[in-house]
Amino acid sequence: MNRSRPLTTAFLALTLATGGSTLAACGNGSETGRNGDDGGTVTSEETMSREDTTRPKEPPPREDTPPREEHTQREENPSPNEPAPQGEREKTAEEAESEPPDPPVTETxxxxxxxxxxxxxxxxxxxxxxxxxxxxxxxxxxxxxxxxxxxxxxxxxxxxxxxxxxxxxxxxxxxxxxxxxxxxxxxxxxxxxxxxxxxxxxxxxxxxxxxxxxxxxxxxxxxxxxxxxxxxxxxxxxxxxxxxxxxTPPPADTPPPTEPPPPTEIPEPDAPEPDSEGTYPPGPPPGPDLDCSDLPGPVAVGSDDPHRLDRDGDGIGCE
Known part of the structure; x- marks a missing residue:
């Protein structure tokens, strides 16, 4: 028989007793344990518990309102510091007054x-x-x-x-x-x-x-x-x-002229009568030709008769 095999087995047992943590880390994934800081053996369950205590705890999910309703409520009541959605900002009074009014509808x-x-x-x-x-x-x-x-x-x-x-x-x-x-x-x-x-x-x-x-x-x-x-x-x-x-268009209509009033009859002057001495007024002086119809009556023309008023040559014209 070969005596080297019992020695090898003993050596392995000693190694397991002193360095179990090393073999545990390199083993087939068996949770045999490892040495802690205090020299004791720490199991994998204890290691997981310690890691859980060092991690921050996540808050439990809210179950009172669904996420969609919370989003809707936030849109209806926006925070004062939260910007308004695009295109939905309400105009301030100053902005409304500064905008020009709509042009009036022309009637011309x-x-x-x-x-x-x-x-x-x-x-x-x-x-x-x-x-x-x-x-x-x-x-x-x-x-x-x-x-x-x-x-x-x-x-x-x-x-x-x-x-x-x-x-x-x-x-x-x-x-x-x-x-x-x-x-x-x-x-x-x-x-x-x-x-x-x-x-x-x-x-x-x-x-x-x-x-x-x-x-x-x-x-x-x-x-x-x-x-x-x-x-x-x-x-x-x-x-x-x-x-x-x-x-060319005719001028605007004008009222017809009014008829003139009938002429007023002017009485003819009375024919001159000879004075007490039986003489007539002198005849017209030389000038434009006159007729007896232009004179009021007989006139004394004498021998000089420029207008040829004395037809019978007695020195009295238009008698």
Whole structure:
């Protein structure tokens, strides 16, 4: 038999008795224990208990309210130091006062729809409820212009031109002046078409209408009158095609003159009578020719009769 095996076994037993902690650390994971600081054996359960006491304890989960409800309550009642959510900050009184007010809705302009062309300066439109009645067909007379009337010179050209500028069904912009209507209940307006062209000025500039001021509506008169001067200088449209002097509108009606009173009859002076000596007043001196009808009666002409009043040669004329 081999005697070296009992010696080896004894050596291993001695080693286990003196250095158990080392073998325990390097073993197969068996929890046999290790030497503590006081020289005693410390088990793995005691080691785990000590590690638990050194770690900070986590607070138990709250069971009174769910996390979602807590988040909702925090949003409804934000902390004074907590910033407000993006886009939900309420305006302060100072900020509200510093903001400019909304611009007022103007009552001088509106958009209407063209329904009919009457002539070169008159159309029918449907309003939008601002300047003109809503969904009601009304007659509009273009301000500060005067186009030829029907059957007058250049009337058909003027009507064709306004039809090009304001097609039926197009939406146009209108603007009022001081007086909104004339005595014929027509609306007096300035008109811009869908392309932004000032129709009143355009008709005058091309010679399809004249610039005529209808007071007190003079807001756009400087622009329209300048266009009229240019058209007349260039002899555009009706300025060369028509006799503009005949087309000039007649003056305003004036009351007929009153009949003069009948003339008062002036009594003819009595014919001069000869004085006590039987003589007549002297005749007129030489000058413009006179007749007996110009004298009140007989006159003494003597031998000198410049006016040939003495027909019988007795020295008394007009007897």
């Amino acid at each position: 302009r509106s958009a209407v729809v063209v329904e009919r062309i009457v002539d070169g300066d008159t159309i029918e439109v449907s309003g939008d409820g601002r300047i003109l009645p809503r969904d009601t067909s009304v007659t509009v007379r273009l301000l500060a212009i005067d186009a030829p009337e029907t059957r007058d010179c250049y009337s058909s050209e003027a009507t064709a031109r306004i039809q090009q500028l304001l097609p039926l069904g197009s939406e146009v912009r209108v603007e009022r002046d001081k007086d909104l209507k004339d005595r014929y209940d027509r609306y007096l307006l300035y008109v811009w078409n869908e392309q932004g062209e000032f129709v009143n000025e355009s008709l005058v500039r091309t010679g399809h209408a004249k610039a005529v001021l209808f007071e007190p509506n003079d807001k756009r008169w400087p622009t329209i009158s300048q266009a009229g001067e240019t058209a007349e200088l260039n002899e555009s449209g009706l300025w060369s095609a028509c006799d503009t002097e005949k087309d």
